[in-house]
Amino acid sequence: MSESALPTLNTWVEIPKNSDFTIYNLPFGVFKNKKLSPRIGVAIGDKIVDLSVLDQEGFFSSLFLPEGIFMNDSLNELIALGKAQTKKIRERVQNLLLEENEELKNHSARGKVMVNRKEAEMLLPVKIGDYTDFYSSIEHATNVGKMFRDPENALLPNWKHLPVGYHGRASSIVVSGTPIHRPKGQFKDPDMEKPAFGPSRRLDFELEMAFITGKQTKLGDTVSTGEAEEYIFGMVLFNDWSARDIQAWEYVPLGPFLGKNFGSSISPWVVTLEALEPFRVEGPIQEPEVLDYLKCEKSHSFDINLEVFIQPEGKKASKVCTSNFKHMYWNIAQQLAHHTVNGCNINVGDMMASGTISGSTENSYGSMLELSWKGSKAVPLEDGEERKFIEDGDTVIMKGFAEKDGIRVGFGEVAGQILPAKN
C-alpha cells in the first residue's frame, strides 16, 4: 500500500532539521497574532502560510472557494467543503511552496503570506460538536483490567468484539498551551469509611490521538469501514486528562464523568489523512474474527511515533513514555463504522479519540496509572525528581511524528500545565 517511495519534494521555505512541518505535511490550523484576527493557516517549517492572504491575492481563483472561507475562527466551514476541495487546497499550497514554483516565492505578497509561527497564537482548530472517547489499545485495557479487576481475565468479554467507547464532554476540550486547574471532586479510597471532597490526589494524563470528522450523516445513516476515511478529515494529539480517584468512585455503572470532563487538550495543527498516507501499516491481527460490519478491506493503521514528557515547573522536561499509534487494536475506520452502525449521526467537527495508546513494554505505557502501576512505584525524572501522578506546576507535553525514507510528517505537540485547584 505504501511501499512505493514518495517523490522527493523541495521547498523554498527553510525547514529546520527534524521539523514536523515539512512540505509533505501541511496541516491546517487557526491562528491569530497581535496584528491579525483569527484566520486559517497551514504550517510549514517555522512559518504559517496565511491562507486568507493567499486567497485575497487570487492564488485559489481556480477553486471557486466561498468568499472569506479562510477568515474564520474554526476549520469547520472549510472542512465542510468536502475532501475533494480541501485536498485541492492543500495540493495548491504544496505546489506554491515548491522550490521550482516562483508564483509565491517571487510575489510581492510573500512577506504578508508567510507569518512567523513563534509570534502566532494557535486557537482551538475546530468547533467540536460531539466528542467520543474510545478504549482501543489492547495493552492499555489489559493493564487497567489487571490492576482493577482480575489479572487472569484482564479483558472484559466484549472488548475483542467491539471498539468500546463512551461519550465525553466537548465543551472542555482546549487547545495546547491552555493551563488546567487541578479538579476537585468526591473520592472514596478503599480505606475510607465515607467519601470525601477535595482536590484530586491522583491526576493523570492519557496519551491519545483523535480524528476529526469532515462530512456529516443523517440520523439513521451508517458509515461502513470502507467509507470511513471519506468521513475523516484529519488527526490531532489528544491528552485526556484524568482524575483517577474521582473516576474510580463515580464510574460504576455509567462510566467516567467528572474524572474526565474538567479538561482535555489537543494539538493545534490538524494533520490530514492525505499527509499520513505514506505511513499506513498493517494493523494487529484481530482474533476472534470480528463481525462483518467491523471487517476492513484495507489497513487503517498508521505508524506514528508518540512521546510523553513531564516538565516540573522551572525544570527540564523528562521523557516518560515512548509509544506508537500503530499499536491500536481497533482502527479509526472500525471506530467510525461502529459508532454509526446504529444510525447515530455525525457532524463536521466531531472528535473521536483513540483511548490511551499503550505499547507492550513498560516504557510505552500511555498514562501514569500504568507507568507507576497504580501509584505503586515512582517514575524517575531528570534532576532527581520522580512522579507517581502529576503535581501542581507540572507541564505534560505529548509529541507525535511519522517518519519514513527520510520523510517526516509530525503533529507538533500538545502541552498543558496543571495549576493548583481553585479556592
Place this chain on the structure above:
Amino acid sequence: MSESALPTLNTWVEIPKNSDFTIYNLPFGVFKNKKLSPRIGVAIGDKIVDLSVLDQEGFFSSLFLPEGIFMNDSLNELIALGKAQTKKIRERVQNLLLEENEELKNHSARGKVMVNRKEAEMLLPVKIGDYTDFYSSIEHATNVGKMFRDPENALLPNWKHLPVGYHGRASSIVVSGTPIHRPKGQFKDPDMEKPAFGPSRRLDFELEMAFITGKQTKLGDTVSTGEAEEYIFGMVLFNDWSARDIQAWEYVPLGPFLGKNFGSSISPWVVTLEALEPFRVEGPIQEPEVLDYLKCEKSHSFDINLEVFIQPEGKKASKVCTSNFKHMYWNIAQQLAHHTVNGCNINVGDMMASGTISGSTENSYGSMLELSWKGSKAVPLEDGEERKFIEDGDTVIMKGFAEKDGIRVGFGEVAGQILPAKN
C-alpha cells in the same frame, strides 16, 4: 415557598379546557409553517404568539432587544440575553395577552401575531452543545440494581453520595414527531456463545425530563446549588430511547453508548423555571447527609405529573405509566452543582436530563424494562394488545403537566414513532 395562591389571570385568548398552555405558562419554542420561516414563538391555548411580529410592531421597544432576535432557528441567542431579559419578555407577552390589555387585542397586527398551533411545525428549540444524562431516581436505580445486580444491595455504594451521570450524544436529540429507526447493533444474550448483529430486540423508552442551561461558565468555574437556578432557563420532556440488548453487552466498563445514541426525543416547548415556580415542593429526605457542595438552602423539586402512552400503529393509545418529577432523589440544582464542581464549563443550550423517573408503585415505572420487569411479564394495552418492549410502528407519547389551585402549566408532549430497522 409556594404557599400563597397565584393571582388569577384572565386572557382574551380562548384556552381549551385542560390546555397545557395557559396564561400562567407561556413556554418558548421555535416554529415554522408553510408561509413562515423559522422563528421564535410562545404557546398560548391553540395559538402561538409570533414574537418576531410582536417585535417588528414595536411591542418590545422598551426592552432594547438585538435586532431580529426572534427571527432565529434556535432559542440560544435569546436565552443568552440572560434571565433578567427573558423574564421581561415573558412578562410582556403575558401582559399583552391579559383580558384587560387592549394593546394587542385590538391591534391591526393581531391576526398576524397569533398563529394557529395546528398549522405550525415545531423545530428543535435549542442548538444543544453538550448533553448529559443523570440517573437520579432512586426507584429506577433500585429497580435496575435488583434486576441486574444484587436484589439485597440494589443501589451501588456511590449512588446516595453523588448524582451519578454520564455524557450522552447531542447530535441525535430530535424534536417530538421525528420518527426513529430501530437501531441495529451487537448483542450477546447470556445463552449465546458469541455476539450477534441485528436489529435490537429489546427497544425501550425512558421517561425523563431535561433542563436547558441559559448561562455559560468558564473552564475552572463552579456553580453552587444556590446559584444553579440562575443558570437554568427551562425544562422539556425527554424520551431517552434505549436498546437494552445493545446496552447490556457494550456498557461495561465505560457506560452506555450505542444503546442510547441512536436517538433521544424532546418536547418542543421549553417551560421556564418562572412558570414552574408555583409547583415547587419539598424533595425527598437525603440520608446519609450529602457533602457540603450538594447541600441546598431551598427546595429545587417540582410537582410535575408525568404520563407515558404507547400507541400501536392504527390503534388507540394506552397509558402505561403515571409518574411524577417530584420523585427525583437528586434535584436539578444538585445535578448542576455536581457537574461543575470539578470546573467543567457549561454553555448556553446544554441539556441535562434527569434519568428515568420512576415512582414507587408498579404503574409508575418509567421504562418498559421495569414495567415488564426485564421482559418477564407483558404490559396490557387496550384493544387486546400487550407489550414487553416497543414494536415497530409503535408511537411512544409522554405528557407532563403541573396543576395546583386550578392553575395548569404543562409541557405538551413528546411523541416518537419507531420505524423498522433500515436495510
